Amino acid sequence: MQAILTFNLKDFPRETVKSYGLDIVNPDPWRSGVVKQHPAEVLEVLAQLLHSSRNPPLLRPDCCTSLERLGLPTSAAHLRTRWAAED
Template sequence: MSSHFTVVYDACVLYPAPLRDLLMHLALSDLYRARWSDTIHDEWTRNVLASRPDLTAEQLNRTRQLMNSHVRDSLVTGFEYLIPSIQLPDADDRHVVAAAIHSGASLIVTFNLKDFPPEALKPYNLVAQHPDDFIVDLLDLFPAGVLEAVAHHRRSLKNPPKTADEYLDTLQAQGLTQSVAVMRQWTVAM
């Protein structure tokens, strides 16, 4: 199944590895189309490197390349001309909206909802949504597809491996409280 519904991931949802990995597994499910830009990549990798001295730029560059190569048509380019015309509370976030407009996205997945107020996004037919709300909506629309992606993600964890409950505890720590509450009913499928 392939969907035309397109979302752009803001850098803040790609920063924490557990959430980034889950969002990548969900993107590979073809329930929707996930998009990002090199500017978004630059932002999350710069912030990870600043807070994680144990990681190298080469390691994060490899992650970035894997993301780009595994998620079909994920990298948005050629949107920069839109940036000057976009008005947001923080001008540094305009590139996210520009990438969303250029890629035909309907949604920006972000923790920073205040940076993407509805009145600023409405002219572009865009909405910003917290990742927890996004995943809960996916669970409501495509429960089997989401649970399959979640199960695949959990089983891919080897260092260390996690039980379904440990995995859900990790997602809870990422702020996915609603999603975890729904998924706890389905731990046998994970």
């Protein structure tokens, strides 16, 4: 099934969207699933992004805090767990 990835549920009524063969997916569980299924790839991309941030430099905790502010607390928690396992 195809899906719309959005926090904006009010503009995409589930029944209307289903009539088009689509589903509505919240970004946080979806992104968390990507982190769980492809941790090495996700961590590598994030490492490159963190390394390239210069002004101001972005650290791992800052990245997780930003994700939480964006409404992705589960994703941030998974990343914290993965990074803690590396240290």
